Amino acid sequence: MSRSTPNILDRPLGGRGARSEGSVSTSAFAYLYSELVQYHQSRVASISELERRLESSGYGVGLKVLELLAYRAREYKRETRLMNILQFVSSAVWKSLFGKAADSLERSIDHADEFMIVDYEPITSMYVSVPSDLGQLSVDAYLSGIIAGVLDGAGFTARVTAHSVTLEEHEVSANNAPNANSSGSGSVNNNLPPRKDKAVFLVKFAPEILERDATLDR
Amino acid sequence: KTFFIPLFTMASSQLLLFVIVGKNEPLYEAEFHKLGGTSSGTSDSVTRQNYFVLHSALDLVDKASWTTNNMYLRVVDKINHQQVSTFLTAGNIKFMLLHGGKNEDSIKNFFNEVYELYVKLSMNPFYKYDTPITSKFFDTRVRAVARRYLS
Numbered sequence: 001m002s003r004s005t006p007n008i009l010d011r012p013l014g015g016r017g018a019r020s021e022g023s024v025s026t027s028a029f030a031y032l033y034s035e036l037v038q039y040h041q042s043r044v045a046s047i048s049e050l051e052r053r054l055e056s057s058g059y060g061v062g063l064k065v066l067e068l069l070a071y072r073a074r075e076y077k078r079e080t081r082l083m084n085i086l087q088f089v090s091s092a093v094w095k096s097l098f099g100k101a102a103d104s105l106e107r108s109i110d111h112a113d114e115f116m117i118v119d120y121e122p123i124t125s126m127y128v129s130v131p132s133d134l135g136q137l138s139v140d141a142y143l144s145g146i147i148a149g150v151l152d153g154a155g156f157t158a159r160v161t162a163h164s165v166t167l168e169e170h171e172v173s174a175n176n177a178p179n180a181n182s183s184g185s186g187s188v189n190n191n192l193p194p195r196k197d198k199a200v201f202l203v204k205f206a207p208e209i210l211e212r213d214a215t216l217d218r
Numbered sequence: 219k220t221f222f223i224p225l226f227t228m229a230s231s232q233l234l235l236f237v238i239v240g241k242n243e244p245l246y247e248a249e250f251h252k253l254g255g256t257s258s259g260t261s262d263s264v265t266r267q268n269y270f271v272l273h274s275a276l277d278l279v280d281k282a283s284w285t286t287n288n289m290y291l292r293v294v295d296k297i298n299h300q301q302v303s304t305f306l307t308a309g310n311i312k313f314m315l316l317h318g319g320k321n322e323d324s325i326k327n328f329f330n331e332v333y334e335l336y337v338k339l340s341m342n343p344f345y346k347y348d349t350p351i352t353s354k355f356f357d358t359r360v361r362a363v364a365r366r367y368l369s
Contacts, residue, residue: 009339009355067336077289080284154308
């Protein structure tokens, strides 16, 4: 009789003092993700439908990541303010999922309810090339689903969309310079041509969320 | 939405009612009886009254949830001899306990342990957030935690 796997309620969750919290190789993720994209691609009729499916795939991940990271922090605290939850997403969530914080968190000047999270090298599109007939498709929709899941779970309903924005001159050189640093632990994109675009996740909050946050300022 | 209007019988302080409430509906319910109390003694009207009291405290929980970023919200409502204590997870799932005025520390510990069980349960890729919890294991573990901290 084989050893039965322990019930999920008996397995450790990690947190302070835990040993390595487990990581997966980029290539394994890229392979699995490409299969996910292909699976959905063969079942949809339009780009926006594909993006929607990728978003809903990521949504569940976001909800779980929110609960897990809050638990692991061991502080028994939740986020109630808009800026704090955005910072939680761009630093804690990103660090836990991708090993580093998001490259920037910005607020839109024209619209008070829009924010942008920028990542120069999202893993979902690292090994994906989009053919020209699929024009505006961003496979990073999976990540915008994750962000939306975290925000929705915490009570900040938002519409999150992923956009590929061409890098400007100064950004291109800044991001492609540090390739020479790697010694034994090779940097991941050694054999890939340098990226020409960054991923921008546009977060648009529902108006009642902003109102609520404004009343909490008092 | 219809509510039963309960007959106001003497609320039993032997009975503890624990409910996990999601965004729209209860996800889990359990009644705990103190050691020595009879489990068959609760009449229908008392049970309904307990659920009514607990669910009517939800508005107060909502109000309180934005005033603090603690997960443990302590006592949010007092009715007759009963109190409703609440714990809110990061995903705004509400753990609510109807009790007869217990030691805050033991309630806090109870909530913390159930919170750990809840987070583990939500790591199951087949458990969808904000849906009723049907796992028998979860039920057994929650009751064991209740026995440890609340009797």
